[in-house]
Amino acid sequence: xxxxxxxxxxxxxxxxxxxxxxxxxxxxxxxxxxxxxxxxxxxxxxxxxxxxxxxxxxxxxxxxxxxxxxxxxxxxxxxxxxxxxxxxxxxxxxxxxxxxxxxxxxxxxxxxxxxxxxxxxxxxxxxxxxxxxxxxxxxxxxxxxxxxxxxxxxxxxxxxxxxxxxxxxxxxxxxxxxxxxxxxxxxxxxxxxxxxxxxxxxxxxxxxxxxxxxxxxxxxxxxxxxxxxxxxxxxxxxxxxxxxxxxxxxxxxxxxxxxxxxxxxxxxxxxxxxxxxxxxxxxxxxxxxxxxxxxxxxxxxxxxxxxxxxxxxxxxxxxxxxxxxxxxxxxxxxxxxxxxxxxxxxxxxxxxxxxxxxxxxxxxxxxxxxxxxxxxxxxxxxxxxxxxxxxxxxxxxxxxxxxxxxxxxxxxxxxxxxxxxxxxxxxxxxxxxxxxxxxxxxxxxxxxxxxxxxxxxxxxxxxxxxxxxxxxxxxxxxxxxxxxxxxxxxxxxxxxxxxxxxxxxxxxxxxxxxxxxxxxxxxxxxxxxxxxxxxxxxxxxxxxxxxxxxxxxxxxxxx
Amino acid sequence: xxxxxxxxxxxxxxxxxxxxxxxxxxxxxxxxxxxxxxxxxxxxxxxxxxxxxxxxxxxxxxxxxxxxxxxxxxxxxxxxxxxxxxxxxxxxxxxxxxxxxxxxxxxxxxxxxxxxxxxxxxxxxxxxxxxxxxxxxxxxxxxxxxxxxxxxxxxxxxxxxxxxxxxxxxxxxxxxxxxxxxxxxxxxxxxxxxxxxxxxxxxxxxxxxxxxxxxxxxxxxxxxxxxxxxxxxxxxxxxxxxxxxxxxxxxxxxxxxxxxxxxxxxxxxxxxxxxxxxxxxxxxxxxxxxxxxxxxxxxxxxxxxxxxxxxxxxxxxxxxxxxxxxxxxxxxxxxxxxxxxxxxxxxxxxxxxxxxxxxxxxxxxxxxxxxxxxxxxxxxxxxxxxxxxxxxxxxxxxxxxxxxxxxxx
Numbered sequence: 001x002x003x004x005x006x007x008x009x010x011x012x013x014x015x016x017x018x019x020x021x022x023x024x025x026x027x028x029x030x031x032x033x034x035x036x037x038x039x040x041x042x043x044x045x046x047x048x049x050x051x052x053x054x055x056x057x058x059x060x061x062x063x064x065x066x067x068x069x070x071x072x073x074x075x076x077x078x079x080x081x082x083x084x085x086x087x088x089x090x091x092x093x094x095x096x097x098x099x100x101x102x103x104x105x106x107x108x109x110x111x112x113x114x115x116x117x118x119x120x121x122x123x124x125x126x127x128x129x130x131x132x133x134x135x136x137x138x139x140x141x142x143x144x145x146x147x148x149x150x151x152x153x154x155x156x157x158x159x160x161x162x163x164x165x166x167x168x169x170x171x172x173x174x175x176x177x178x179x180x181x182x183x184x185x186x187x188x189x190x191x192x193x194x195x196x197x198x199x200x201x202x203x204x205x206x207x208x209x210x211x212x213x214x215x216x217x218x219x220x221x222x223x224x225x226x227x228x229x230x231x232x233x234x235x236x237x238x239x240x241x242x243x244x245x246x247x248x249x250x251x252x253x254x255x256x257x258x259x260x261x262x263x264x265x266x267x268x269x270x271x272x273x274x275x276x277x278x279x280x281x282x283x284x285x286x287x288x289x290x291x292x293x294x295x296x297x298x299x300x301x302x303x304x305x306x307x308x309x310x311x312x313x314x315x316x317x318x319x320x321x322x323x324x325x326x327x328x329x330x331x332x333x334x335x336x337x338x339x340x341x342x343x344x345x346x347x348x349x350x351x352x353x354x355x356x357x358x359x360x361x362x363x364x365x366x367x368x369x370x371x372x373x374x375x376x377x378x379x380x381x382x383x384x385x386x387x388x389x390x391x392x393x394x395x396x397x398x399x400x401x402x403x404x405x406x407x408x409x410x411x412x413x414x415x416x417x418x419x420x421x422x423x424x425x426x427x428x429x430x431x432x433x434x435x436x437x438x439x440x441x442x443x444x445x446x447x448x449x450x451x452x453x454x455x456x457x458x459x460x461x462x463x464x465x466x467x468x469x470x471x472x473x474x475x476x477x478x479x480x481x482x483x484x485x486x487x488x489x490x491x492x493x494x495x496x497x498x499x500x501x502x503x504x505x506x507x508x509x510x511x512x513x514x515x516x517x518x519x520x521x522x523x524x525x526x527x528x529x530x531x532x533x534x535x536x537x538x539x540x541x542x543x544x545x546x547x548x549x550x551x552x553x554x555x556x557x558x559x
Numbered sequence: 560x561x562x563x564x565x566x567x568x569x570x571x572x573x574x575x576x577x578x579x580x581x582x583x584x585x586x587x588x589x590x591x592x593x594x595x596x597x598x599x600x601x602x603x604x605x606x607x608x609x610x611x612x613x614x615x616x617x618x619x620x621x622x623x624x625x626x627x628x629x630x631x632x633x634x635x636x637x638x639x640x641x642x643x644x645x646x647x648x649x650x651x652x653x654x655x656x657x658x659x660x661x662x663x664x665x666x667x668x669x670x671x672x673x674x675x676x677x678x679x680x681x682x683x684x685x686x687x688x689x690x691x692x693x694x695x696x697x698x699x700x701x702x703x704x705x706x707x708x709x710x711x712x713x714x715x716x717x718x719x720x721x722x723x724x725x726x727x728x729x730x731x732x733x734x735x736x737x738x739x740x741x742x743x744x745x746x747x748x749x750x751x752x753x754x755x756x757x758x759x760x761x762x763x764x765x766x767x768x769x770x771x772x773x774x775x776x777x778x779x780x781x782x783x784x785x786x787x788x789x790x791x792x793x794x795x796x797x798x799x800x801x802x803x804x805x806x807x808x809x810x811x812x813x814x815x816x817x818x819x820x821x822x823x824x825x826x827x828x829x830x831x832x833x834x835x836x837x838x839x840x841x842x843x844x845x846x847x848x849x850x851x852x853x854x855x856x857x858x859x860x861x862x863x864x865x866x867x868x869x870x871x872x873x874x875x876x877x878x879x880x881x882x883x884x885x886x887x888x889x890x891x892x893x894x895x896x897x898x899x900x901x902x903x904x905x906x907x908x909x910x911x912x913x914x915x916x917x918x919x920x921x922x923x924x925x926x927x928x929x930x931x932x933x934x935x936x937x938x939x940x941x942x943x944x945x946x947x948x949x950x951x952x953x954x955x956x957x958x959x960x961x962x963x964x965x966x967x968x
Contacts (some may be wrong), residue, residue, distance in 0.1 A: 021675060063597060095630075122915070141755070148758060148833065148834075148835075148865040151829065151830065151833065152760050152829075153829065155828050155829070156762070159764055159826075160822070161764070177760075177761075180761075181758075184759070187748065187756050188751050188755065191747070191751070192751065198747050201698070202739070202743060203703075204702070204735065204739060207702065207704045207705055301704045302704075303703075303704055304698070304702045304703060304704055305701070305702050305704055307702055307704075308947070308948055309694055332637075425830075443645060463946065464946055464948075466949045469945040469946065470945075471946075472945050472946025472947065473945040473946045476943060476945075476946040480706070480726070483704070483706065484726040485706075487728065511574075
């Protein structure tokens with residue numbers, strides 16, 4: 001009935017417009033008094049189906065997020081609909097199951113470029129003799145650092161007080177020392193030739209976390225069953241749904257700089273609808289592969305809190321591949337390579353997404369410029385080098401089919417840096433090609449510098465510029481609390497089994513007062529972040545004195 | 560009354576009742592047959608052996624059985640009847656700096672060696688460096704994104720209060736990041752010529768065993784960061800006079816835990832043939848929740864300073880033992896100089912130890928030299944103040960002293 005009424009209103013208005021009488025401007029706000037247009041300008045006819053209305057609501061919410069003025073408030077805004085957190089797929093750097101690459105490519109909209117076969121050595125031109133000297137000195141330093149790192153690790157493992165570590169922890173300990181020593185010697189050796197290296201910030205085991213929504217996934221069974229149980233949703237039961245993903249990782253080392261790396265794919269190459277259609281789509285639930293789900297707030301952290309000193313962009317990160325030791329041999333060589341690729345794509349996408357969040361973009365608001373990073377996956381001996389270009393963040397809902405932009409990743413097979421370390425501690429069979437690639441990564445100077453407005457088009461001001469100190473404090477504490485993954489103090493309200501049997505499934509207690517949450521049609525999981533009792537301010541502390549009734553509760557500043 | 564049969568009769572109804580039970584348990588009488596059969600050499604089995612045979616339970620070796628701990632008594636393979644006074648990371652000397660001086664046979668000098676004093680006075684650092692250092696401090700204390708549950712904060716004047724638990728960066732990580740970032744800044748300043756002669760490692764363990772006046776001392780200390788140099792620091796020129804403090808009535812071994820189970824080996828993290836293996840500077844972290852006196856009482860300033868000295872001494876002694884052999888017990892052919900920094904993230908205590916002799920006896924003529932200055936605060940407050948990061952009262956001297964220490968050779 002409602003539908004017909006609306007259409008009738010619309011028809012009536014169109015008829016009135018067509019009748020060419022000077023119209024009162026109230027309804028359409030197009031013509032002032034006396035002016036009217038020869039061609040009628042109709043507003044677009046809104047699609048009033050349930051699905052379209054839901055999409056419009058979602059678009060309005062995304063627009064609301066875009067309008068939020070500060071970065072921290074945007075981080076809170078995405079969490080507003082859920083007090084207890086979202087159900088997210090758990091992506092991390094401790095687990096890469098079999099056949100992970102198609103799913104990872106779908107969930108990050110990444111094109112994995114064809115691997116260029118190991119290039120033959122370019123003929124050394126005479127003018128490059130100086131570079132060769134630099135390379136020779138770097139090579140010596142690198143070999144020394146490597147041998148030193150292995151000695152340290154051997155000493156640590158032979159200590160009488162040390163607890164015996166399992167294979168994964170041993171590899172991580174060794175790789176941590178190797179990466180730190182190599183990083184130090186490379187930075188020292190190359191600083192003179194590449195001045196940007198003296199402005200790098202080094203993070204040790206930083207915390208990289210990112211949250212995003214992916215569309216085009218088949219709905220899980222409970223969603224299908226729930227929709228089939230309702231008449232008006234029966235037909236849409238098998239429609240694709242959005243899945244939420246949370247990446248949590250901690251690389252060995254990460255390097256950051258004030259400027260951004262230069263992109264290696266032009267905007268024309270990045271917008272390719274046919275290419276995006278060729279990407280693999282993993283429609284099944286991620287749990288079928290071995291990923292698990294958890295309930296968590298959306299957390300976006302690139303290793304540091306929003307810095308007052310200006311923006312930071314990631315230049316290089318060293319990821320761990322220790323967990324690949326747990327995989328059985330039967331998975332095979334090809335899947336090992338795919339697992340490394342998947343790990344690189346996940347880690348790069350997540351770090352770039354977290355950095356983008358600190359610039360006002362998020363999984364619902366598209367990037368306006370590409371972002372790049374370099375990732376190295378290593379276990380001390382085998383080094384895989386990857387570069388990643390992030391062009392788009394919109395992966396949810398319909399964007400999965402219509403978004404022309406794709407992200408790109410290109411990388412190498414694992415290159416051994418050395419053959420082995422002899423029992424005397426000497427490095428045997430050092431591989432120059434791997435070192436050259438590593439030096440190339442360090443030498444890649446971040447050169448892209450954007451002005452404030454271009455850098456953060458959706459951010460109006462910084463949270464620390466708010467004059468109201470209560471508001472600043474509230475925003476800061478809320479962001480840190482959401483990111484801390486602290487469990488809530490009270491449990492979720494529970495439907496007891498007897499209630500399910502005697503009150504919900506079989507209505508045997510019709511005279512009982514409807515007081516419980518399921519009687520009042522409240523879904524406890526839909527509790528929003530601001531649905532809580534406000535904090536009471538004791539009379540002695542109240543600004544405005546003991547009798548100030550307005551200051552009874554602490555004000556909240558949810559966006 | 561008369562003693563009659565009737566009078567002596569007792570109520571034995573209980574016995575009648577019990578009789579049914581008793582007669583059920585028939586005890587077979589010895590017929591002598593078993594003994595005769597045994598005499599003839601025939602095997603005699605009892606019914607229990609056949610009906611309930613004694614099975615020996617086999618020990619099932621599951622992967623990773625729990626190793627039963629070797630009891631720590633005189634049967635332990637490392638037991639010695641002579642006690643060893645073991646100085647470790649988490650205990651402090653109750654006598655503070657005077658006791659440490661007597662222990663390590665060193666005289667205290669309230670200033671740095673001349674070359675370091677000159678270096679501190681002559682260096683000129685621009686404001687840009689200070690800005691970088693302030694950013695580094697903020698990055699280590701406040702801007703890093705780790706969130707773990709921090710230890711409970713107790714207010715001494717309100718002991719019953721349970722303050723809300725805070726989540727933030729753990730103490731060890733703060734110090735690790737701070738030391739790494741400060742050293743990074745120093746190395747950038749110093750340039751390749753100096754930094755190529757230095758190497759660093761994390762969490763190095765040093766062990767040295769020494770005797771003094773008949774007592775055995777075992778130093779087993781970890782330094783959170785150690786800077787090694789390819790050439791040892793030169794011995795400090797000049798004659799220094801001083802006397803050891805008199806601890807009477809305390810003995811120098813007071814408050815040091817005594818152990819019967821120990822190993823008298825000496826451990827140094829690097830082999831001598833490695834390029835940079837001379838100990839140059841050590842950084843140790845003081846965590847007031849882990850390091851305290853007996854019964855968890857607070858550590859005083861003097862005890863803090865003693866800890867810096869002991870760490871430097873352990874490193875120097877381990878190096879001496881490695882270079883000159885384990886049985887060295889006297890004046891060293893070449894003195895070993897070790898610089899030592901102790902920090903808790905905010906307070907820094909600097910010191911330089913010159914080890915001249917390993918003879919710690921009371922009547923040794925040569926003494927070791929311990930140069931140090933009272934502790935410096937890097938800042939007074941660093942944290943989030945109503946939503947904004949703040950660093951109050953930044954002290955530039957700390958960085959300058961660290962710079963001078965690093966460049967010292």
